[in-house]
Amino acid sequence: MNIGHASAASGVSAKMIRYYESIGLIPKTVRTEAGYRVYSEQDVHTLRFIRRARDLGFSVEQIADLVSLWRDRERASKDVKTIALGHVSVLERKIRELQEMASTLKHLAENCSGDSRPHCPIIEELANEDSPPVLAKADARFGALGKA
Amino acid sequence: MNIGHASAASGVSAKMIRYYESIGLIPKTVRTEAGYRVYSEQDVHTLRFIRRARDLGFSVEQIADLVSLWRDRERASKDVKTIALGHVSVLERKIRELQEMASTLKHLAENCSGDSRPHCPIIEELANEDSPPVLAKADARFGALGKA
DNA sequence: CTTGACCTTCCCATGATTGGAAGGACTACA
DNA sequence: TGTAGTCCTTCCAATCATGGGAAGGTCAAG
CATH class of the missing domain: 1.10.1660.10 (Multidrug-efflux Transporter Regulator; Chain: A; Domain 2)
Structure with a gap:
């Protein structure tokens, strides 16, 4: 083949x-x-x-x-489970990060009229001088989702 | 500066x-x-x-x-909201994909004794001849999480 | 005047994947 | 046998956002 x-x-x-x-x-x-x-x-x-x-x-x-x-047919199932659960915890951390991003954005969008007027809390939050990070500490590398 | x-x-x-x-x-x-x-x-x-x-x-x-x-101080808030909500939907799709991965893996891990014996449903599922994709269609590019 | 901390540009690496070019191999059909 | 078309090969480049590091210039303090 x-x-x-x-x-x-x-x-x-x-x-x-x-x-x-x-x-x-x-x-x-x-x-x-x-x-x-x-x-x-x-x-x-x-x-x-x-x-x-x-x-x-x-x-x-x-x-x-x-x-x-x-x-390896003799391997311990523990070894496999360890890898799988380690991956699950990475997945879950990533999920939490994305959920934080999404909920922050949804909250901002809900307060944005979305009409032709210029007032927009989304932009205002991004531009806000006083609020250091928007989120606590979401690793930006995992926030980028490509040009999907 | x-x-x-x-x-x-x-x-x-x-x-x-x-x-x-x-x-x-x-x-x-x-x-x-x-x-x-x-x-x-x-x-x-x-x-x-x-x-x-x-x-x-x-x-x-x-x-x-x-x-x-x-x-652009004259821009419509709608334009900003559109970008934000588009991003939210991408985030939510990504979240669903990761949740599917995590729940599949957790389910498999729950059925894995995790001891020194070789029997392991996680490996068996991955090796299963008959089940084509493990998940419906989770874009693998977004599943990879780097070496975190 | 030296030391060390800064700045500059340039190149390379990451991870998984795709795209494409240039060229060889094989198959089917006339 | 020729040829068209589809496959295969290798090699190189790009993606995206980011960090690392080298080689060399600049600046401030001592």
Whole structure:
């Protein structure tokens, strides 16, 4: 099976499959004489595992740990649970940060008439000389949501 | 006032001030003969405005819009409200995605004994041949939380 | 006049992902 | 056999906001 087929079968883009190989998340594959990568059903299985972990928001680094724990049939379930719960707490912190942002903004927007007049509490809050941080301490790096 | 002072007064790092200038979010400053950037109180005020908007998770692109609306004393509050509410809906979608991830993981972890035995429903779910996506469609790009 | 703290520009790295270019390989069809 | 079209390969670049650091100029205090 070539990379395009493995991609379709696993839901991981060919680009990402090559990337995962380059960073060592998955081992280098067998190649045909022409240099084409060849994948087995087991490889596709691994790729699906990786995709599901990505869907759950695990980082590539965490996924590497999960994959090796997956391969180790003797590992303790505690080790897996530790990673999962650690990730849950990161997710929950992130959720709280975003909820704070959203509720602050909603509160401001509720007090903004939203008509053609210039008065606007949203802008006024952002411009407020006296209120240092708008929120306590929401790590701005996790607030940015890209150009979605 | 030089850039270090402006940074301390606004809470925006000197690195970011230069970056914001380079991308046109803030105008080029006056320079001393030696080439040092010089900032006024008004500039610091603008930087604080920007930092607060960042704290609320606005993208630089959105901040550019907010800054120009801020400067325009005749603008309609509707324009500001539209940006804010658009951002709120993005935040809320993101929150729902993360909540789905967290609840799926918590559910799996609750059923994982977390002891030294190998049985682990978390790994088993990730490895499950039959369940295509773990979650409906959580954009993986927003699931990754960096190496926090 | 030296020391240290500041400033300047420039380049690089992050994380996961996508895009594209240039070129080789394979398949199907005439 | 030729050729068109689709696949594959590698390499390079961009995203977004931010930090790190190097090399070198400037400034203020001692």
